[in-house]
Amino acid sequence: MKILLPLMISILSIVSCKKSPTSNEVDLTTPQIKGYVRNSQNQPIRSAEVHVKLYYELEPGSNSKSLYVPPSSLYQNRPNPFQSSTEIQYDLEEEMHTKLIVFSWPDYDTLSIVVDEIKQPGSYHVTYRPEDKIGNKYPCGIYPYQLILPDTVIEKEMFFIISGEEVLATKWIPHTETDSQGSFIINYKDLPFGRSVHDTGMNGQDYGIHKILDDTLRIILVKDGFQPSFFEIMIDTTSYREVTFNLLEQ
Secondary structure, three states: OOOOEEOOOOOHHHOOOOOOOOOOOOOOOOOEEEEEEEOOOOOEOOOOEEEEEOEEEEOOOOOOOOOOOOOOEEOOOEOOOEOOOEEEEEEEOOOEEEEEEEEOOOOOOEEEEEEEEEEOOEEEEEEEOOEOOOOOEOOOEEEEEEEEEOOEEEEEEEEEOOOOOOOOOOOOOOOEEOOOOOEEEEEHHHOOOOOEEEOOOOOOOOOOEEEEOOOEEEEEEEOOOEOOEEEEEEOOOOOEEEEEEEOOEO
């Protein structure tokens, strides 16, 4: 069974940052996605930031342990996005030393060690507040969080927003933006589909050789005044496709 996991090394810097051509200039034979970003009134959203992540799977024959061993699981935090606190759920299949850590983006500096102890098998729920030990809130933005087990690392992302503040932290990696028509283009030829990467993970553990998958993209859209959102897109790297994305006002 194919397992999809977020790629821990960013490929955002290789996404084309050129302005999207007009509809008359689009070559429908070019393998790519043309996206349209709209608000709740179906109006175009200009200058929305478009971030992309790829997925990969363990190469057959790799001697290293897989990044995912069911049924131990990490779930998407709820609510997401959130403004003050959010709940994270994870499941353990057996007794084991368990870490749940929240990181900064894109540096992956450790911000909060939520759990760091031996846990019995079962389902756990923890409430997370994005603040330091003396109560100072972290900047709003996107924060990766990982469930780290003896032979497994599972990662997801949470969206922390504060009304009236800039959504993005200052150290985002280069990205593309929507044009005056609220559209953007991602050319498949600019993405490293099919390549193999040697993943050592954020904790330095060797997870083996992984192949970047060519059937799924995660697209993250962020615009001040709107709720940041991410979308899982099934793709065909041999064809042209148009997709409309809707963002909700904060």
